[in-house]
Amino acid sequence: MSGIGRVLVAVYGVLALAAVGRSFVQIASKFEEAPLAYSLSALAAVVYVLATVALIRSGRGWYRVAWATIVFEFTGVIVIGTLSIVDPALFPHDTVWSWFGRGYLFIPLVLPLLGMWWLAKHRPGQVALRTDAA
Template sequence: MSEKPRNSRIIQAAQARSGDKAPRPGRTTGLGRIIIAVYGVLALSATVRALYQIFFRDFSEAPLAYLLSLLAGLVYILATFTLSSAKPGAWKLSLFAVSFELLGVLVVGLLSFVLPDHFGHDSVWSYFGKGYGYIPLLLPLIGLWWLFRNRNERHV
């Protein structure tokens, strides 16, 4: 019994020396779980939608939009798995996936207004994610905030 308080005092002293007030929870707790779940839902919906459009609709109707939807789905899959991983390098890969997603939704969103004839049909990122309730626009902003808020040596 006397061993436990001594160990906790040692841990607290080490944390005080390192400048940490208290250990922070990981990226996969609390709000992180919700972010990962939303990414998972988008990964599933965007990928299934794209595969359906590519294989069961006339691909020549809107190849750019269908391929962009597939790309979005693959990016969401990557983001889902890397955000939920504590493996070395997962934080950097998450940062890449979420940043790529933000760039994609901004570029495709803008182009869908400027050059609507090039798309044929909407993609996941068209009109900044309008068809998905603008979640594709908001999610990478929240994801980047969450990544930088939870960046520490365990995840980098």
């Protein structure tokens, strides 16, 4: 991972921090109000952390982890984002994905797309070749 990909990792790191922080507050102070929404928040937070780590690490295994976590996030933001608009009663409490991540400047919606674009352009084989050449 080099060049502008570093910036992608940094933004992922910030989002992971935001998701972990928010999830920590929700679970520590009002978990019983909405166990489902807050468990989902915690799961999303863990996946953001995992995605950040996977983007930093190299190798085929981490490349797969990066794809899996980023696809999971994209699915999450699309499904939960749609549900939160179609049937707001389902998610009375905000999650990182409600309204397609509106509370986070829509970063949760845009970031997985950038992540997938990055991964598609940088397969492990190509990276290895480039490192050999250099």
